[in-house]
Amino acid sequence: MNEVDWHGAIATYSGSQLEEVVDLAEQVSQTLNQETERITSGGEYIRLEAKAVQPNR
Known part of the structure; x- marks a missing residue:
């Protein structure tokens, strides 16, 4: 599954x-x-880079 399918x-x-x-x-x-x-609550640093995603609604 890729990002466009997360919406569904x-x-x-x-x-x-x-x-x-x-x-x-x-x-x-x-x-x-x-x-x-x-x-995170566990003290870990996370970073998500911006990604142009057109959701598959």
């Missing part, structure tokens, strides 16, 4: 209500389209 996978497998699923899937798509840096 989230919608299919999250088990949440439809509105919540759409919101979550959109948040994932937005995150993929912008650079993101975080420190």
